Amino acid sequence: MSASAERRIAALRDEIHKHDHLYFVENNPQISDEQYDRLVAELRSLESRHPELITPDSPTQRVGERPLSGFKQVRHRVPMLSIDNTYSPDEVRDFDGRVRKLLEVSSIAYVVEPKIDGVAVALRYEAGALVLGATRGDGETGDDITQNVRVIRSIPLRLGGDAWPAVVEVRGEVYWPRKAFDETNRQREATGEPPFANPRNATAGTLKQLDARLVAPRKLAFIAHGVGEIDPLPAEVDRYWLMLDRLRGWGVPTNPHTRRFDDLEALLEFIAEWDAQRHKLAYATDGLVIKVDRFDYRDRLGNTSKSPRWCIAFKYAAEQAQTVVESVDFQVGKLGTITPVANLRPVLLAGTTVRRASLHNFEQVERLDIHIGDTVTIEKAGEIIPQVVSVDGAKRVPGARRVAPPSECPSCGGPVQKDENGVYLRCQNPSCGAQVVERLRFFCGRDQMDIEGAGVALIEALVAAKLVHGYADMFRLHERRDDLLKLERMGEKSVDNLLAGIDAAKSRSLARLLAALAIQHVGASTAEVIAEYFGSLTAIAAADESALQQVEGVGPEVAGSISRWFRSDAGQKTIAALQSAGVDPKQTRREIAADSPFAGKTVVVTGTLKNYSRSQIEDRLKSLGAKVSGSVSKKTAYVVYGDEAGSKLDKARELGVATLSEDEFEHMLTRS
Ligand SMILES: [Zn+2]
Numbered sequence: 001m002s003a004s005a006e007r008r009i010a011a012l013r014d015e016i017h018k019h020d021h022l023y024f025v026e027n028n029p030q031i032s033d034e035q036y037d038r039l040v041a042e043l044r045s046l047e048s049r050h051p052e053l054i055t056p057d058s059p060t061q062r063v064g065e066r067p068l069s070g071f072k073q074v075r076h077r078v079p080m081l082s083i084d085n086t087y088s089p090d091e092v093r094d095f096d097g098r099v100r101k102l103l104e105v106s107s108i109a110y111v112v113e114p115k116i117d118g119v120a121v122a123l124r125y126e127a128g129a130l131v132l133g134a135t136r137g138d139g140e141t142g143d144d145i146t147q148n149v150r151v152i153r154s155i156p157l158r159l160g161g162d163a164w165p166a167v168v169e170v171r172g173e174v175y176w177p178r179k180a181f182d183e184t185n186r187q188r189e190a191t192g193e194p195p196f197a198n199p200r201n202a203t204a205g206t207l208k209q210l211d212a213r214l215v216a217p218r219k220l221a222f223i224a225h226g227v228g229e230i231d232p233l234p235a236e237v238d239r240y241w242l243m244l245d246r247l248r249g250w251g252v253p254t255n256p257h258t259r260r261f262d263d264l265e266a267l268l269e270f271i272a273e274w275d276a277q278r279h280k281l282a283y284a285t286d287g288l289v290i291k292v293d294r295f296d297y298r299d300r301l302g303n304t305s306k307s308p309r310w311c312i313a314f315k316y317a318a319e320q321a322q323t324v325v326e327s328v329d330f331q332v333g334k335l336g337t338i339t340p341v342a343n344l345r346p347v348l349l350a351g352t353t354v355r356r357a358s359l360h361n362f363e364q365v366e367r368l369d370i371h372i373g374d375t376v377t378i379e380k381a382g383e384i385i386p387q388v389v390s391v392d393g394a395k396r397v398p399g400a401r402r403v404a405p406p407s408e409c410p411s412c413g414g415p416v417q418k419d420e421n422g423v424y425l426r427c428q429n430p431s432c433g434a435q436v437v438e439r440l441r442f443f444c445g446r447d448q449m450d451i452e453g454a455g456v457a458l459i460e461a462l463v464a465a466k467l468v469h470g471y472a473d474m475f476r477l478h479e480r481r482d483d484l485l486k487l488e489r490m491g492e493k494s495v496d497n498l499l500a501g502i503d504a505a506k507s508r509s510l511a512r513l514l515a516a517l518a519i520q521h522v523g524a525s526t527a528e529v530i531a532e533y534f535g536s537l538t539a540i541a542a543a544d545e546s547a548l549q550q551v552e553g554v555g556p557e558v559a560g561s562i563s564r565w566f567r568s569d570a571g572q573k574t575i576a577a578l579q580s581a582g583v584d585p586k587q588t589r590r591e592i593a594a595d596s597p598f599a600g601k602t603v604v605v606t607g608t609l610k611n612y613s614r615s616q617i618e619d620r621l622k623s624l625g626a627k628v629s630g631s632v633s634k635k636t637a638y639v640v641y642g643d644e645a646g647s648k649l650d651k652a653r654e655l656g657v658a659t660l661s662e663d664e665f666e667h668m669l670t671r672s
Helices: 003-025 033-049 089-103 146-150 178-190 199-207 212-218 240-249 264-280 295-301 362-368 433-444 456-464 477-486 492-505 510-516 524-534 537-542 556-567 569-580 614-623 647-655 662-671
Strands: 073-075 110-116 119-126 129-135 141-143 167-175 221-231 259-261 285-292 311-315 320-332 337-349 352-358 375-380 386-391 416-418 425-427 602-606 627-629 638-641 658-661
Touching: 003 033, 089 264, 089 285, 089 295, 089 311, 110 221, 110 240, 110 264, 110 311, 119 199, 119 221, 129 146, 146 199, 146 212, 167 199, 178 199, 178 212, 199 212, 221 240, 259 264, 264 285, 285 295, 320 433, 337 375, 337 425, 352 386, 362 386, 433 456, 477 492, 510 524, 510 537, 524 537, 537 556, 537 569, 556 569, 602 614, 602 647, 614 627, 638 647, 638 662, 647 658, 658 662
Parallel strands: 602 627, 602 638, 638 658
Antiparallel strands: 073 141, 110 259, 110 285, 119 129, 119 167, 129 141, 167 221, 285 311, 320 337, 320 375, 337 352, 375 386, 416 425
8 A cells, every 4th residue: 555645635635525525515716616526536546446435424425325124223322302492482481480490589681593404413523534323213212323323414523723732522403405305306307206394394204214315316414403412511511502613613503593681571572573584584584593501501401391491482483373264176187197276366465466376286186175165274384385275164164175186187088096105196297298398398307418499488389280199299399390490489580599409419418318308217418327327228128127236335226117118109209219319428437347257147245345446346346347136036147245244145145146255256357
């Protein structure tokens, strides 16, 4: 091992940690994304040459390894209690009165923090390195979600500076910033998955994913709001306010809106002011948390059986309004999903006039038992899209019609069917007019084929005039110039612009084209890895489900969806039509060594290897043309095993499958 590589690796890690902090915590990036990517690429390449130098706190290790089969339980050394809620200034005064009486003092300093609507977690650092992330659970015991918190980039893998105690347990909130939440929902809708309704619930669900690779792209964030075990606690840090200072110094994100008050009246004024300000934040908050500052006071106050006596939450009332459901529309999406949307009597809510509210699906309609003409309560949960939360049954007019799921598609009259989960209703007619328009709109959209000049109105006109039926027809519009000129508002100039936009779109990458086809579960990032792996439409079409699953991050569900699409009649026609219209982008494939002893063989890896992490050995095997599998069967060609290999190795020996130690594996490669 070369000492210079070791030094360079250490320097790169420091550099990357510093820029992560500037970017994700300070919001003040000092290098471009490209420069950042170059640093990471250099580190990755050095580490791949010196795998013995890879440590768990290296920034390259953020992306999780194998999916877990379940979560380990973790006992909290300091219980994670819940906080009592208050809803009025008077209740806050009562709280202050109780605290002063118990402590026998006349005034108390409080620290006040925004209450972020997220999921509480505990992060344990030993010798400055993140060793454990855990959920609150029942307060005594939570789930070990270390793998998932590691991919949250505002969480430092290593504390900054060097003056940290041996054990630092940071507590805080993992939350979903509004922008990232909307972005994920946009992608989910694009790939035909139901959007998440509520960021907090979706954050909790995300942290419970067994595969950290699904967590990383969701871009969750973290803000500290307390500490658990600190050992040793520095003597001079006798107050929470000073602890927050220390946390910031160690690179842990804390809330910049945190305030300290010596005076209860000033605190109550802040509560009143904050109600307006909180809506401007990049994340949802539903109140403030008020905490006694001094640690010795906190110790004296202690806890009730459920919550600490030294802190309380103030919650703002959710913004709600009452209105009337005038009618319900059924919208047909590009994959045929039929969504009920309520048209409301216009009502003012949280500063905007609300006229419509999504009812999401028919299960929701049934649960709420909505009838036309009903008086309903709507709410902006986390200030997102308005939701109908309840129906006032007492105000129902006699003879009101209940909202029933349509028995045929409201656009084409075609048959409808519930999807596999029984929640969504889908139109089954692939040439349904509404679906064709929605699909074309998506295909031409900025994030897909980016065809300039092809907006919704034009697409509707093209479909109505029967000039376009499918994607490929867009690329044949050159031959229909005269027909285009007959469309409303289409002069020579706009026709020229449209045709130029279509020409430019012909050279979009394979990844973009694949994402534009609106195949269920295939968003931009999945399309990218598949395009890179297969290199052409023809190669993707030829791949079966097991071949598709060789692509990193592609599981059975995604592989099944792609395979079904490419094998379907409509899929095959679409590909043939695109190719004959001259749209057939190629992408350079990842090099695969066809002559390796592992080409085409199914290989299982078990135990801990010396020179490879799990994802590294899998990448290595895939680049050697192997199929990596998780379970041993008669079809397995080799089992590569490391330390602490368990039942898989036993099973291989039982079945007579060839087994290779790590050294034997390396030896086979040098021999070939
Ligand atoms: Zn239809």
